[in-house]
Amino acid sequence: MADVSNGDAFVEFERVQKSYDGENLVVKDLNLSMPKGEFLTMLGPSGSGKTTCLMMLAGFETATHGDIRLGGTSINNIPPHKRGIGMVFQNYALFPHMTIAENLSFPLEVRKMGKSDREAKVMRALDMVEMGAFGGRRPAQLSGGQQQRIALARALVFEPELVLMDEPLGALDKQLREKMQFEITHLAHRLGITVVYVTHDQTEALTMSDRVAVFDDGRIQQLAPPDKLYEEPQNSFVAQFIGENNTLEGVVKEISNGVALVQLDDGGLIDAKPINVSKAGERTRVSIRPERVEYNKDRMPEGAHTLKAEVLEFIYMGDIFRTRLRVAGKDDFFVKTRNAPDQVRLKPGQEIEIGWLAEDCRALDA
Amino acid sequence: MSDTTQSGPVLAADGTPLKRSLARALRMQKIRALMLVAPLLLFVLITFILPIGDMLFRSVENQIVSDTLPRTVVALREWDANSGEAPDEAVYAALAEDLKIAAAAKLHTRVGSRLNYEKPGISSMFRKAGRKVKKWDVENGGPFKEQFIAIHEGWGDPDAWRTIQTYSPNFTNGYFLNAADLQKGAEGAEWRPEDEQIYWVLFKRTMFMSMVITISCIILAYPVAWILANLPARSANMLMILVLLPFWTSLLVRTSAWKVMLQQQGVINETLVWLGLVADESRLVMINNQFGTIVAMTHILLPFMILPMYSVMQTIQPTYLRAAKSLGATNWTAFWRVYFPQSVPGIGAGSILVFILSIGYYITPELVGGTKGVFISNRIAFHISSSLNWGLAAALGAILLAVVLVLYWAYDKIVGIDNVKLG
Structure with missing residues (x-):
C-alpha cells in the first residue's frame, strides 16, 4: 500500500459525483475519508444516494466524476472481483443451489485455495457466527436470522480488510435485529475490520457506528460520532432525521454572548444557540429535543424565556411519559419525561409554562 | 386436551371419529371442485385419452382375418408351415366357403389388403378369387385346390399360406415388428432385407x-x-x-x-x-x-x-x-x-x-x-x-x-x- 495520501485514511472518496441519466446528480460532490478499523454508517432516507455510494465503493457502479481510493490506491478502474471487498447484501444473496459450506467455500475456491485450507477456513467462519452445525444445509432451510449470519460469514471468510453492508438487517424482526446489531459490531471490532454500513434506520446507525454520515439529496449533511450527531445536529435536516425533535419557526431578533433571541411567528420569544444563523433578521427553525424541554417551575433555568403551552394528550409509555402540547400555534410539540417518583403527570387541558437551556435549543437553517 | 392423550382415534365434539367428520366436512368441497373440472375432464377423456387408447389397441388388433375367414383359420391350424408344401384340400374347401360369404358381403378385399401389408401380392389373390368364388357351388364344386391355383398361382405358394396362418390370431405383434423393420420369418422375428428397412x-x-x-x-x-x-x-x-x-x-x-x-x-x-x-x-x-x-x-x-x-x-x-x-x-x-x-x-x-x-x-x-x-x-x-x-x-x-x-x-x-x- 504505497503512497497513502492522507495519514491514516483507508477509504477515501474525493469529489465523487454520480449521475445515471446525465441530467440529475444522485451523488453530488462526496468527500469522505475513513481510517482503518472504523465502523462507518451511511444513514439517509431512500433516494439519498447512500446505496449508490456503497455500490461505487464495491465497484458495481462507476463514479461519473472524482476519485475513490482504497489504501491509497485509486480503485476507479479495478473491477469488483479484484477489489477484495466483502459485501453483505440486503436479501443476503446466498446462492440457493449451493449448501451453506459451498457458499462459504466459493470465495476461497475462486482464489484457488487448496481443499484442506478451504475446509478449515469455512469451519472457522461458521463457528465464528455460531452456525457450525449448519454447513450441509441449503439456504432455504434456514431462518432469516440464520441466513443473515451465513451472509456475514461468507463476506468475512476470505478475510477482507473492508466489508460493506447494505441494509443487512432490514428483513429481520425487531428483536432479532437488535441482537444482530450487537453481534455485528462486536465481530467487527474483534476482527479489526473496516465496515461501511448502509441503513435507513437511525437507531441502528446510532447504536452500531463509530461515525455516522447522514445523507440527503446526494450530499453528506453531517459526518459525526452518534452522540454529536444527536446532540449537535448541524442543520435542520439532521435534527429532524435523527431522533425525535420539536421545531418552531421564527426570525432572529438579536445575537449576543453566543445566544440568539428568536421571535416565533406567533410573537413568543425564546433563547437559542445560533448554529446556522449569523445576524438579526434571518429566518430560522429552532430545534429542541423533547427530553430537554422543562415545565417544572422549580427546575426552570434562571432567566430563561418561557412559552405558554396547553396539554393536549398524556401518553403513559412505562419508562417514560410522552406529553403532546400545543405550543406557538402548533399542536405536535412533544415533551418526554422520565417516570420518576416525583415526576408531575400532566392532564389534558392543563395550561403550563415551558422553557429550556439556551444551549439545548439550536437555531438552524429555515 | 383429553382427546390427544387417550390412545384411540381422536374424536370430534359429537363423539364421531375426527377423521370421519373431517371427511364429511370436506366432501361438499370436493364435489364442487370436481364439478368445476368436469367439463375439461370429459373433453380430455373424449378427445385425448380415448383416441390414444384406440390407437394403442389398433396397433395390436388383428381380428379381421379370423372374422372373415373363420373356417379357413381353423382348418389351417393343422398345417405345418415348414413342410414346404401348400395345405391340403380341406383348407381350400374352407377357404372357398369363407370367401363366398365374404365376397357376398364385399369383405374379401379388406382381408386382402390387410394381408398385403405383410406380404405384397396377396391382395390381388383375394380380389381375383373373390370374383370367381361367387359363382362356385361350395357344396359340390370341389376339389378346390386346383381351381384356386388356376385363378392365381399364389394360392399354391406355401409362403402366402404361412402369412395367412401367422396372422390368423386375434392379436398380433406384426405391426410393431414391421415398425421396427422386422418381419416374421420361418424362425420368428428377423430383419427385413436391407433395402426395405425404412x-x-x-x-x-x-x-x-x-x-x-x-x-x-x-x-x-x-x-x-x-x-x-x-x-x-x-x-x-x-x-x-x-x-x-x-x-x-x-x-x-x-x-x-x-x-x-x-x-x-x-x-x-x-x-x-x-x-x-x-x-x-x-x-x-x-x-x-x-x-x-x-x-x-x-x-x-x-x-x-x-x-x-x-x-x-x-x-x-x-x-x-x-x-x-x-x-x-x-x-x-x-x-x-x-x-x-x-x-x-x-x-x-x-x-x-x-x-x-x-x-x-x-x-x-x-x-x-x-x-x-x-x-x-x-x-x-x-x-x-x-x-x-x-x-x-x-x-x-x-x-x-x-x-x-x-x-x-x-x-x-x-x-x-x-x-x-x-x-
Missing part, C-alpha cells in the same frame, strides 16, 4: 434432428432470454412482442417463407450470387433436405424455448451475480457457477417442450424436408391417409409415445422433473 432410419433421423433442433434452440434462446430478463420492464415488453410475433403468424406462412428464403432461386442464394460469394452454377442446396428442416423448425420452436427460460431467469436476482463478483469471481465464473446452475430448470423445461414437439412435428418437415428431411410423423401420416395401414401407423405412433415417455423418465432421473419450471 423405419429404423426414420426413427434415428427423427431423434437426431430433434436433438439438433433442441440444441440450436438452446443456443439461440439463452442470450435472448437473458436480455429479456435483465432489461427494464418497458423494453422487455417490447422485445417480448417480437418474440411472440411468430405465434400470431400462421405456421404455414412461416414455413413457406423459409421456402422463399432458402430455395435455390431464393433470397439467400440470389444475394450470395449477387455478392459473388457463390458461383451461379453451384448455388447452395438449403431446402428439401435436413438443413432446411432444421432451420425452419428451430425458428418455429424457438419461442417455446425462450418463454420458459425467460420465466426462470426472471426469478434469478441480479444480486446473486453481484455477490459472486464481490466474493472474487470473474464475470465468467460468476455466470457459470452462480447464474447458469439457477437457469438450468428453464433450459430443462424448454428442452423437453421443444424436443417433444419436434419429434412429433409434421407440417414443416412435410413442406421443407424433401425426402431426406422428413420425420417419422410424415410416415405415420402417410399410413393413415394414403396406404390406409392404420395398424402400422398406430404401432409407429405407440413407439413414438414410448420413446417420449422413456426420455421423460430419463430426464426425471437425471435433472429431476421438480426442477422444471414453465412459469
Whole structure:
C-alpha cells in the first residue's frame, strides 16, 4: 500500500459525483475519508444516494466524476472481483443451489485455495457466527436470522480488510435485529475490520457506528460520532432525521454572548444557540429535543424565556411519559419525561409554562 | 386436551371419529371442485385419452382375418408351415366357403389388403378369387385346390399360406415388428432385407434432428432470454412482442417463407450470387433436405424455448451475480457457477417442450424436408391417409409415445422433473 495520501485514511472518496441519466446528480460532490478499523454508517432516507455510494465503493457502479481510493490506491478502474471487498447484501444473496459450506467455500475456491485450507477456513467462519452445525444445509432451510449470519460469514471468510453492508438487517424482526446489531459490531471490532454500513434506520446507525454520515439529496449533511450527531445536529435536516425533535419557526431578533433571541411567528420569544444563523433578521427553525424541554417551575433555568403551552394528550409509555402540547400555534410539540417518583403527570387541558437551556435549543437553517 | 392423550382415534365434539367428520366436512368441497373440472375432464377423456387408447389397441388388433375367414383359420391350424408344401384340400374347401360369404358381403378385399401389408401380392389373390368364388357351388364344386391355383398361382405358394396362418390370431405383434423393420420369418422375428428397412432410419433421423433442433434452440434462446430478463420492464415488453410475433403468424406462412428464403432461386442464394460469394452454377442446396428442416423448425420452436427460460431467469436476482463478483469471481465464473446452475430448470423445461414437439412435428418437415428431411410423423401420416395401414401407423405412433415417455423418465432421473419450471 504505497503512497497513502492522507495519514491514516483507508477509504477515501474525493469529489465523487454520480449521475445515471446525465441530467440529475444522485451523488453530488462526496468527500469522505475513513481510517482503518472504523465502523462507518451511511444513514439517509431512500433516494439519498447512500446505496449508490456503497455500490461505487464495491465497484458495481462507476463514479461519473472524482476519485475513490482504497489504501491509497485509486480503485476507479479495478473491477469488483479484484477489489477484495466483502459485501453483505440486503436479501443476503446466498446462492440457493449451493449448501451453506459451498457458499462459504466459493470465495476461497475462486482464489484457488487448496481443499484442506478451504475446509478449515469455512469451519472457522461458521463457528465464528455460531452456525457450525449448519454447513450441509441449503439456504432455504434456514431462518432469516440464520441466513443473515451465513451472509456475514461468507463476506468475512476470505478475510477482507473492508466489508460493506447494505441494509443487512432490514428483513429481520425487531428483536432479532437488535441482537444482530450487537453481534455485528462486536465481530467487527474483534476482527479489526473496516465496515461501511448502509441503513435507513437511525437507531441502528446510532447504536452500531463509530461515525455516522447522514445523507440527503446526494450530499453528506453531517459526518459525526452518534452522540454529536444527536446532540449537535448541524442543520435542520439532521435534527429532524435523527431522533425525535420539536421545531418552531421564527426570525432572529438579536445575537449576543453566543445566544440568539428568536421571535416565533406567533410573537413568543425564546433563547437559542445560533448554529446556522449569523445576524438579526434571518429566518430560522429552532430545534429542541423533547427530553430537554422543562415545565417544572422549580427546575426552570434562571432567566430563561418561557412559552405558554396547553396539554393536549398524556401518553403513559412505562419508562417514560410522552406529553403532546400545543405550543406557538402548533399542536405536535412533544415533551418526554422520565417516570420518576416525583415526576408531575400532566392532564389534558392543563395550561403550563415551558422553557429550556439556551444551549439545548439550536437555531438552524429555515 | 383429553382427546390427544387417550390412545384411540381422536374424536370430534359429537363423539364421531375426527377423521370421519373431517371427511364429511370436506366432501361438499370436493364435489364442487370436481364439478368445476368436469367439463375439461370429459373433453380430455373424449378427445385425448380415448383416441390414444384406440390407437394403442389398433396397433395390436388383428381380428379381421379370423372374422372373415373363420373356417379357413381353423382348418389351417393343422398345417405345418415348414413342410414346404401348400395345405391340403380341406383348407381350400374352407377357404372357398369363407370367401363366398365374404365376397357376398364385399369383405374379401379388406382381408386382402390387410394381408398385403405383410406380404405384397396377396391382395390381388383375394380380389381375383373373390370374383370367381361367387359363382362356385361350395357344396359340390370341389376339389378346390386346383381351381384356386388356376385363378392365381399364389394360392399354391406355401409362403402366402404361412402369412395367412401367422396372422390368423386375434392379436398380433406384426405391426410393431414391421415398425421396427422386422418381419416374421420361418424362425420368428428377423430383419427385413436391407433395402426395405425404412423405419429404423426414420426413427434415428427423427431423434437426431430433434436433438439438433433442441440444441440450436438452446443456443439461440439463452442470450435472448437473458436480455429479456435483465432489461427494464418497458423494453422487455417490447422485445417480448417480437418474440411472440411468430405465434400470431400462421405456421404455414412461416414455413413457406423459409421456402422463399432458402430455395435455390431464393433470397439467400440470389444475394450470395449477387455478392459473388457463390458461383451461379453451384448455388447452395438449403431446402428439401435436413438443413432446411432444421432451420425452419428451430425458428418455429424457438419461442417455446425462450418463454420458459425467460420465466426462470426472471426469478434469478441480479444480486446473486453481484455477490459472486464481490466474493472474487470473474464475470465468467460468476455466470457459470452462480447464474447458469439457477437457469438450468428453464433450459430443462424448454428442452423437453421443444424436443417433444419436434419429434412429433409434421407440417414443416412435410413442406421443407424433401425426402431426406422428413420425420417419422410424415410416415405415420402417410399410413393413415394414403396406404390406409392404420395398424402400422398406430404401432409407429405407440413407439413414438414410448420413446417420449422413456426420455421423460430419463430426464426425471437425471435433472429431476421438480426442477422444471414453465412459469
